Amino acid sequence: MLLIRIAEEEIAALYLKNKIMSFVHFYVGQEAVAVGVSDNLHLEDRAMGNHRSHGHYLAKGGNLRAMICELLGKEKGSSHGKGGSMHMIDKAVNFTGSTPILGSIVPLAAGSAFEQKYHRRDSITAVYFGDGASEEGVVYEVLNLAALFGLPILFVIENNLYSVNSKLRDRRSADYSVEKIVSGLGVKYLKANGNDYEDVHAQAGTLIKSIRAGHGPSLLECITFRHMAHSAPIMDDAQGYREEDVLEKRLQEDPIKKVKTKLLSQGIKEEELAVLEKEIRAQVSSDIQFAISAPYPAKESLYTDLYA
Amino acid sequence: MPEPRILKYTDALREATDQVMEQDANVFVMGLGVSYSKGADGTTAGLKQKYPDRVFDVPVSENGFTGMAVGAAIQGLHPIVHHGRVEFALLAMDPILTQAAKWNYMFGGGNPVPIVFRINIGRQWGNGPQHTQALYSLFGNVPGLKVVIPSTPRMAKGLLVSAVRDNNPVVLLEPRWLFQITEIVPQEIYTIPLDKARVVRKGSDITIVSYGDGLIASLEAVDLLEKEGVHVELVDLVSINPIDWETVFTSVNRTGRLMCVDTTNEAFNVGSEIIAKVAQSPTIALKEKPISLATPNVPCPTSTVLTELYYPTSVSIANKVLTLFGKSSIERSLSFEELHLAPTVMIG
Numbered sequence A: 001m002l003l004i005r006i007a008e009e010e011i012a013a014l015y016l017k018n019k020i021m022s023f024v025h026f027y028v029g030q031e032a033v034a035v036g037v038s039d040n041l042h043l044e045d046r047a048m049g050n051h052r053s054h055g056h057y058l059a060k061g062g063n064l065r066a067m068i069c070e071l072l073g074k075e076k077g078s079s080h081g082k083g084g085s086m087h088m089i090d091k092a093v094n095f096t097g098s099t100p101i102l103g104s105i106v107p108l109a110a111g112s113a114f115e116q117k118y119h120r121r122d123s124i125t126a127v128y129f130g131d132g133a134s135e136e137g138v139v140y141e142v143l144n145l146a147a148l149f150g151l152p153i154l155f156v157i158e159n160n161l162y163s164v165n166s167k168l169r170d171r172r173s174a175d176y177s178v179e180k181i182v183s184g185l186g187v188k189y190l191k192a193n194g195n196d197y198e199d200v201h202a203q204a205g206t207l208i209k210s211i212r213a214g215h216g217p218s219l220l221e222c223i224t225f226r227h228m229a230h231s232a233p234i235m236d237d238a239q240g241y242r243e244e245d246v247l248e249k250r251l252q253e254d255p256i257k258k259v260k261t262k263l264l265s266q267g268i269k270e271e272e273l274a275v276l277e278k279e280i281r282a283q284v285s286s287d288i289q290f291a292i293s294a295p296y297p298a299k300e301s302l303y304t305d306l307y308a
Numbered sequence B: 001m002p003e004p005r006i007l008k009y010t011d012a013l014r015e016a017t018d019q020v021m022e023q024d025a026n027v028f029v030m031g032l033g034v035s036y037s038k039g040a041d042g043t044t045a046g047l048k049q050k051y052p053d054r055v056f057d058v059p060v061s062e063n064g065f066t067g068m069a070v071g072a073a074i075q076g077l078h079p080i081v082h083h084g085r086v087e088f089a090l091l092a093m094d095p096i097l098t099q100a101a102k103w104n105y106m107f108g109g110g111n112p113v114p115i116v117f118r119i120n121i122g123r124q125w126g127n128g129p130q131h132t133q134a135l136y137s138l139f140g141n142v143p144g145l146k147v148v149i150p151s152t153p154r155m156a157k158g159l160l161v162s163a164v165r166d167n168n169p170v171v172l173l174e175p176r177w178l179f180q181i182t183e184i185v186p187q188e189i190y191t192i193p194l195d196k197a198r199v200v201r202k203g204s205d206i207t208i209v210s211y212g213d214g215l216i217a218s219l220e221a222v223d224l225l226e227k228e229g230v231h232v233e234l235v236d237l238v239s240i241n242p243i244d245w246e247t248v249f250t251s252v253n254r255t256g257r258l259m260c261v262d263t264t265n266e267a268f269n270v271g272s273e274i275i276a277k278v279a280q281s282p283t284i285a286l287k288e289k290p291i292s293l294a295t296p297n298v299p300c301p302t303s304t305v306l307t308e309l310y311y312p313t314s315v316s317i318a319n320k321v322l323t324l325f326g327k328s329s330i331e332r333s334l335s336f337e338e339l340h341l342a343p344t345v346m347i348g
């Protein structure tokens, strides 16, 4: 979790220095979701994500250096500079792709689970998407398909209360119930506090156990806070649209802070954590330095990779 | 006489929307984030305050809300539907291409669908393969739609007003690359015909046909070429559905040479259509084979070192023309800003 947080902080700083020519959506505040889910996944399990997938990728074990190189458009990037921030992939750890067209990853992830079932694999697929994306028609279609085919898939809705700056109540009637929709389509549903690692970990664990046991798809809705602006490396409270998740509340519910408090209460020393944080920051900085001095792709690569 | 007003592309669209809403109570605006204080890149800024019941933010359900707007248009309302990128609109292609575009025809007339689809399209730094497609030709291929591409702020305002006054589905493809450019724009409401190309520069040596952001690059190329002694006639297509063949043919007939500039992929692009029709015209005798420039047949990557090779530029356009005339190329490298950041030039 701390790695994701520190990486995002350092990337945000780099972004402000204007070194990143790739659209970025920061994951700060939502770390408990990706880590809580991923800690229940095995290496052979797959994960897929959306436009805000740095955290999903890193939580699955994705290579940090390749990620930063990708943001900087470098040859050593995970997509050799062709994709950028909104297209994370690290097949070595079975993070098998993220795309920014809202909802579109959901059927692709179901296809991954379809393959897993087809080949009777022991693995499952987890797919992350936002509350906004969950309103795309295709998501309802795929919930039905996944239930119909009994696919081994965990749908994870990261409900951070917003689609850009649009609130839930701007987009849903007062009677809207994710639970009723999902269960009505035959998909198992649980809700977790997405600001709380332990809760996400426990609820995801329950659902993943059920999926592994062959009981078909499940959906975990995690209520969480997006700390930064939709797609800029800044806090955006000055815009005044936030109601519940004001800065004070976000800091109070900060998932990293919660984990830290818990660890301290378990007897881990403040100094030990400080050392850990320092080590992680050093690793991130060194990967950023590496990425900055790494070469760009060769010009001819514009024309390569069109076909496999 | 009031001072001439200089407006940004996006502000011109905003003003047009405001003025048509003022005049026609059946006009409403629907799309993701259109109610924000700087909604739809500023093109709907302040409209929610002014028309609280006629500006609708919506769930992320493109197929659903676009289809709903088409249904409302069939019943006589006049929706302006906004999509922030053409890729988002692709989720709503059934209501646009298959429902709205066919409705009047398939019911034998008398069934108009008065609706405007405002769709942002094309290049923007850092957005890569899934956010910058320039799918212009797609809309040109579907009869029943009117498809216009405003290339300047003044065009944007007049075309949007005309689109809303039209009784058919009109697609406004708005190149995001042009959002910052400025021009003198009349305050009062005015229209610009949806189906007329315009000659932007007069010239006698060669006709360049373009539209949208390709037109702005071509405009700079025309200036470069003028210094090299080549006088270009520059035609802004304005509409790609239908195409104003008369204006195109008249110009090519006079110059005897043709170049087409697209910012879309080279296969099946707008320029190919122009060249095909010119080649088949019994009345046009070309002095040289037609030439064209477009983006290569690969998706637009994200890394800047690759995107800087991707788009036609003023220099690459000019050099292609110079080669045709047997002249030596211009040696000029464009700055990082020129290559990657949306232009802020003033037109005119």
Ligand SMILES: Cc1ncc(C[n+]2csc(CCOP(=O)(O)OP(=O)(O)O)c2C)c(N)n1
Residues within 6 Å of the ligand: A051, A052, A100, A101, A102, A103, A129, A130, A131, A132, A133, A134, A158, A160, A162, A163, A164, A226, A230, B032, B060, B062, B084, B087, B088, B091
């Ligand atoms: C099909 C589609 N429509 C619109 C957009 C523009 N868009 C990008 S992110 C975003 C908000 C998405 O909200 P949510 O799914 O809740 O994810 P979050 O950004 O909150 O993590 C929107 C509307 C898009 N990328 N794709």
Ligand SMILES: [Mg+2]
Residues within 6 Å of the ligand: A130, A131, A132, A158, A159, A160, A161, A162, A163, A164
């Ligand atoms: Mg959200």
